[in-house]
Amino acid sequence: MSRSQLNRGNSARNPQGDDAGCNILHIDMDAFFALVEVRENPSLAGKQVIVGYDGNRGVVLSATYEARKLGVHSAMPMSRALRLAPNAIVVEPDHEKYSEVSENVMAIFESITPLVQPLSVDEAFLDISGAQKLMGTPSQIGEVIRARVSDEQGITCSVGVASTMFVAKLATNFAKPDGLHVVPADKVIEFLHPLPIGALWGVGEKTAEQLSRLGLVNVADIANTPVKTLTRVIGQAAAEHLYELSWGRDPRVVTPNQAEKSIGAERTFESDIDDPEEILAQILDLSNKVAKRLRAANYFSRTITIKVRFADFTSVTRSKSLPASTDLATDIYATAKSLFEAMHLQRARIRLVGVRATGLVPTSESSVQLEFSDRDSGWREAEEAIDQVSLKFGNSAVKPARLIKPES
């Protein structure tokens, strides 16, 4: 299908074809997880496919357009999705596979320009200011990328073309699925102003509710409201930010190589747990996961945060900064355990726990490494050995004794 697209896009969805000065591309995979699964198993093509965690507490991670037609969308509880689409085929997610496809797609982008800023596994901004002499107009470059992703990776994507990151991202919504949409530089305001306020980056359910109480419905309403008035309901930072966006002004530039700020892991149980020993076993497992990822990414962490979500869906966090940064599960678990115990819960019913490491310092920049060799007394060697075994035999080969269920 991709060949015919080369002739489409710009002409079909942007009759003006005026993409001068539109140096930013926003590229978003269509129904990413679901279409990767369709690619892996072509018998799913054209069917209602839902990717999501099985079990009673899962949500939809991705769904094909056939399923979306019935009202299914991501983050929807699986139970509801299956009522809407009782005949849908549910596929368990395979995140490793998606990461792999993601890397391949990002590599295509980077063959166009080094100015690639991934937003998530399935999304990226490109600044193509420097690529146009060689490769053509923004729309042409967009269509080349779409064709290559389709030919080489067997999935489709959509492209938004504009002069700012923010507008390019909104343009992508108009391109979906499997298309390209240009917002010419001199048409930004007329594109933006009719949109609902929820279209603005950072305006979710709560903020939209606040703003609509002021009678603000469209982006134009924001644009015509004094910043002072906006500040009263959403605070100064957000007010100034939104006002600027409403006039199409976005100071951000495409920034590759964004360093991670935190690494964490959390788990929702199949049913609520009130046994502290079981919770601690889970926290230990999560601590191991986080430590492993810290070491793989060459980071130390200075602050550990735990999160507990109760049966009624309220949640709390507790955090503690360490005297010295670490990438060892022993340290992370000891900290997480003390945080949990300090909550003094009386057999509360818990549905989720999480462990997160923040205050990340690249290993190479850490000045405290020498102190560690005195202190960590063999734990480092032990945990690095576990990393090696996991590499060879897979992550499930090594796990804490308390998580191994007795056979029989």
Next chain:
DNA sequence: CAGAAACGGTTATGCGAC
């Protein structure tokens, strides 16, 4: 010299995005 005020770090919460 005592006390304010500014400041930076820490802790906790909430919102939003994909």
Next chain:
DNA sequence: TGAAGTCGCATAACCGTT
């Protein structure tokens, strides 16, 4: 009407220092 898992950012309160 049942709600995952991973992240970033803003805000606010508090605390110890200067």
